[in-house]
Amino acid sequence: MANRRLAPVSEQPASFAFTPENAEWAKGQIAKYPEGRQASAVIPLLWKAQEQNGGWLPQKAIEAVADQLGMPHIRVLEVATFYTMFALEPVGRYWIQVCGTVPCDVCGARELKQYLQERLGPSGHVSPDGNFSWLEVECLGACCNAPMAQINHDYYEDLTPESLGKLMDDLAAGRPVKTGSQTGRVSSEPKDAVTTLQDETLFDGSRVGAWRKRFEEQGLKEAGADTTGEKARTEASAATSPKAAKPDAGRATESPAAAAPAQRAADGKPPVDTAAEAGQSAPERTTVAVPRTGPEAEPAPQSGRSYTETPSKPEEGRPVAGAKGTTPEAGAEPANAPGKTDGSQAKPVGLTPDDKAVDKGPPGPKAKP
Ligand code: FES
Structure with a gap:
């Protein structure tokens, strides 16, 4: 990448101003942007100034554009020195910008630069005949x-030192030249024979949904294989260990009812005592809720709580709400819990250091004396 410096003072013009035609064009460009955003027209105006000045940007042109857009000179100089599309030094009639970025570099850009160096001399200088100058630039997107x-x-594109040399000869001689690929490549098609993406089904739409069909076919195939295997296993099992047929399986049976009078008589049993059976549901044996009367009829006083709080009994090792020491403090010694490992160690123990860590048994209501 070449240094981006302004041309020597000796080559700088004393002044710069747009021609009336270009000044009118510049006004149209500035008018494209809303009030206060005129600086957005800086690149079009610099481009037009370069074009008017024979292909390169003198310092006075940069300052003139800055003044017209109300920008500090340094801001416009930053733009002009950043983009290699702006030549800061005089250029030849044909300005050659060779891409030196990696893809071009690995494909032969070094040979092109070497060729230009040998034919034209260092970059940034105009050839003695005034026809050429060259510069290495970053990726140009091709x-x-x-x-x-x-x-x-x-x-x-697709240049070689030989094709570039011929191209320069034709340009210098005013002969027509071919733009784009110099090897006849159309657009960005493969350089050699096509070796990939040759399956026509990729492009005729027949692959749409093909994956689903394939999965369905595979599923059917696997299901068929399973069914066949199950059938074979069943047949083999029946041959080796036949089981008794169950003709009643899944059907209503017609076996005699055990409580039917004829069946009971056939079995030598007495008839069913229907009166005794009926008595089991006789009205006089039915439990009837009798409404209470008198003081007992008063509803029990209802508490706002749905439970009765168990009185705290610190002496029994039960935690006391709000009591100091129920929650271990950081850095405090662990409670003097008994060294049990039978599960009872999870029960509450003494709350204060003075309390004995004694397992009092499970908490719950005490039996009344
Ligand atoms: S790397 Fe040369 S054009 Fe992109």
């Missing part, structure tokens, strides 16, 4: 057809 170069406004 990596697929690397290596490439931009000459004035056109791209030339």
Whole structure:
């Protein structure tokens, strides 16, 4: 990447101003942006100034654009020195910008630069005949057809030192040249024979939903294999250990009812005592709720609580709400819990250091004396 410096003072013009035609064009560009955003027109105006000045940007043109847009000179200088599309030094009639970024580099850009160095000398200098100057630039976005170069406004791709030399000869002689790929590549198609994406089903739509069909077919296949295997296993089992048939399986049976009078008589049993059976549900044997009367009829006083709080009994090792020491403090010695491992160690123990850590048994209501 070349240094981006302004041309020597000796090559700088004393002044710069847009021609009336270009000044009118510049006004139209500025008018595209809302009030207060005129600085957005800085690149179009710099481009037009470069074009008017023979292909490069003098310092006075940069300052004139800055003044017209109400920008500090340094801001416009920053833009002009950042983009390599702006030439800061005089250029030849054909300005060759060779891409030197990685894709072009690995495809032969170094050979192109070496060729230009040998034919034109160092970059940034105009050839003695005034026809050429060259510069190495960063990626120009045509990596697929690397290596490439931009000459004035056109791209030339798939270059070799030989094809670049011929191209320069034709340009210098005023002969027509071919832009784009110099090897006949159309667009960004493969350089050699096509080796990938050749399956026509990728493009005729027949692959749409193919994965689902394949899964369904595979599922059916697996189900068929399972059914066949199950059938074979069942047949083999029946041959080796036949089981008694169960003709009643799944059907209503017609076996005699045990409580039917004829069946009981056949079995030598007495008839069923229907009166005794009926008595089991006789009205006089039915439990009837008798409404209470008198003081007992008064409803029991209802508490707002749905439970009765168990009185705290610290002496029995029960935690006391609000009592000091129920929650261990950070850094405190662990409670003097008994060294049991039978599960009872989880029961509450003494609350204060003075309390004895004695297992009092499970908490609950005490039996009244
Ligand atoms: S790397 Fe050369 S055009 Fe992108």
